[in-house]
Amino acid sequence: IFFRPQMDDWQHRHWAPLLESRTNRNSGTRVDSAQAPSMAYQYLSVTAAFLVGLCVARTYKSSGSSDTAVSLHLPVTSQPPSVVVAQNAGTFRPPASVPQRSVPLKAYAHPQTQSVSERLDLVDVEPVTAWSPVDHLAPGFQKLLAACLTLFLGYCCGRLLPSSRAAAKTQQAAHTNIMAMAAMVGDKPVQTGTLADEVRDDFPLLKEEAYEGVPLVYFDSAATSQKPQVVLDAMDEYYRTQNSNVHRGVHAMAAKATNAYEAARAKVAKFIKAPGGHEEIIFTRGATEALNLVAQTWGVQELREGDEIICSVMEHHANLIPWQLVAEKTGAVLKFVQLDENQSYDFAHFQSLLSPKTKLVTLAHVSNTLGCVQPVKEVVAAAHAVGAKVMLDACQSVPHMPVDVGDLGVDWLVASGHKMCGPTGIGFLWGRYSILETMPPWQAGGEMIDAVYLTHSTWAAPPGPFEAGTPAIAEAIGLGAAIDYLEGIGMDRVHQYEEDLARYLWDKLKTIEDLEFYGPSPDAPRGRAALLAFNDKTGGHASDLSTFLDLDGYAIRSGHHCTQPLHRDLGITASARASLYIYNTYEEIDRFVEGLRSSLNILRGEGLSIF
Structure with a gap:
């Protein structure tokens, strides 16, 4: 007044x-x-x-x-x-x-x-x-x-003065205000919106707290991604309005369920640009089952004693153990590509392993531990030159970048639905139709047959022989909804945003002393994925580090990430891994780096006092 x-x-x-x-x-x-x-x-x-x-x-x-x-x-x-x-x-x-x-x-x-x-x-x-x-x-x-x-x-x-938990809860809002103020400086407004700003609210779990009063920062999407609401709604709608078995009845509900299930198959084929269309897509429980399917059908049927399978030391266990079992059954020999000086796929060493005996080359498109992107086209060309087939584990590439199987030239490709915004319990195998026709059935039962007699049976055309019994209908429909969601964003945009996140995470973590990183830098010719495995050089164990981070709400992976041979090759028993996706933000990376710094200080005994 x-x-x-x-x-x-x-x-x-x-x-x-x-x-x-x-x-x-x-x-x-x-x-x-x-x-x-x-x-x-x-x-x-x-x-x-x-x-x-x-x-x-x-x-x-x-x-x-x-x-x-x-x-x-x-x-x-x-x-x-x-x-x-x-x-x-x-x-x-x-x-x-x-x-x-x-x-x-x-x-x-x-x-x-x-x-x-x-x-x-x-x-x-x-x-x-x-x-x-x-x-x-x-x-x-x-x-x-x-x-x-x-x-x-x-x-x-x-x-x-905020408490530590209150500070963590309000820091994101403060960051937003700062960015808004920064946008007022200069002659042109600064673009502050990111892909995560657009899509984050679509994922219900990201609104949850890790603990009461502790906000969640989910950095474990390489293990499994979060699911947008549209995927949950699609599965719920199936159970509420279309629930019926597929390929079996002529009534209205059966027709609706079958149409939705086959529409999901067509979406997968379009998503990876399958040259033969939806008939080249086989639904499985996940990428692990898809790899075992090929190993136990084509591998057991085609490989002989002395034939060679080329793998790499960085492969996920799911792309290694099935081939070990095949080698035991057939007498085939496993050979392994080593890492180059940048901890990437050593293409020169791969070429030195090739021979007329090479029948199969299997590799991950993107390493789930090192984050390196493999030279797939070069590998395919060299393998085909000696008559070998190529299997591609695309679990860490299909969710994050555009993938064109025809352009890559591989013979099989596998991927998991739960890593690409879809539900668990669903994945797929893509294979060249000419190869699928030669592969025997793996499991037997209903729907995969053409005719059944008391003494023998004949098989349906692909993908029928590889989908015995009632499939995961709701999960397939959920995967189709996830593909719709990602295509609505655009995979080129997804890839660009994750490349930016990968570089930002790398640069921020480089500011922490005595931290060891695994895999190539973002400046590598093929870049790197938005995941980063690391360890404390001073001796702090990755599991302890992950535990301290979890107390502050940071969800990361620790352990060997299903790549024990790779960790053994690197001379370590475990590592911590942060893996990002479309819903993660730069502000989360900032908070994570500070949380990591604090956790490392505790592990290293720095800044501790009883007074």
Whole structure:
């Protein structure tokens, strides 16, 4: 109320006697005792008004809705005070009886009414007068008031300091505000929206807390991705409105279920650009089953003693053990491509392993531990030149980048639905139709047959022989919905965003001392995936590090990541791994790096004290 011109009358009635009493005291004149209660009332009014103002300001600030700011610098020297007032702020004018000093007033326009350049330039306006009531308080009371305000401000500061959990919870909002402020600087707005900003709300689990009061930062998408609401809805709708078996009945529900199931197969074929269409897609329980399917059908049927299978030391167990079993059954020989100096696929060493005996080359498109992207086209060309087939484990590539099986030239490709926003329990095998036709059935039962007799049976055309029994109908429909979701974003955009995240994560973690990384840098010719395995050089175990991070809500993987031979080759028993996806943000990486730094300090015994 001190800063509204319409209150002049109130100021004349209440402040003038107070100022007169101070003048009398300074001149030695005795002040009428009848004025004492009024003077005390005025002093208390000033204190109360100031304290209430602080409380209101603190509360109003927390709401984040203020469009007007007032900054008053009380005069403490002979220099004139300055007042900076935002648009719509009131103008303070003291009563006529108070000595006035002219000060410059500067104003800036409301942010929504001016351009950036105009908004940043302060414009001089007509001077007004400024006056400070503190100048006219008794010296003793000024000290008392200062002490009270100091105590109160200390209390406010104590309340404003967030706890560690509160800080973690509010840091994201603060980051958003900072980015919004940064967007106002310069001649052109800064683009602050990211892919994660657009899609994050689509994933219900990301709204959950790791523990009560501890926000979740999910950095384990290489193990399994989160599922968008549209996938959950698609599966729920099937069970509510279409639940029936497929390929068996002619009634309406059976037709709806069959159409939805086969539509999902067609979506997979289109997603990876299968040259032979949906008939080349075989639904499995996951990539592991798909690899075993090929190993136990084509592998057992085609491989002979002395034939060679080329694998690599970085393969997931699911792309190694099935071939070990085949080698035991057939007498085939396993050979392994080593890592090059950048901890990537050593193509030169691969070429040296090729021979006329090579019948199969199997490799991961992207390593789930090293994050390196393999030279698939070069491998395929060299393998086909000696008559070998190529199997591609695409679990870490299909969810993250455009994949064209025709362009890659491989003979089989496998992928998991749960790593690409789909449900668990569903994956797929793509194979060249000419090869699928030669592969015998793996499991026997209903639906995979053409005709059954008491002594023998004949098989349906692909993909029929490889899908015996009732399939995972709801899961296949969920996978189709996940593909629709990813295609709605665009796989080129997904890949670009994850490349940016990968570089940002790499650069941020490089700021931490004594941290060892595995795999090539983002500057490698084929880049790297948005996952990074690392270890503490000082000896802290990856599982301990992951446990400390989990207490602060950071979900990462620790262990050997189903790549024990690779870890043994690297001379380690385990590593910690952070893996990102479309819903992760730069701000989460910032928080993770600070959380990692704190956890490492604990493991290393740094900064610990009993006092």
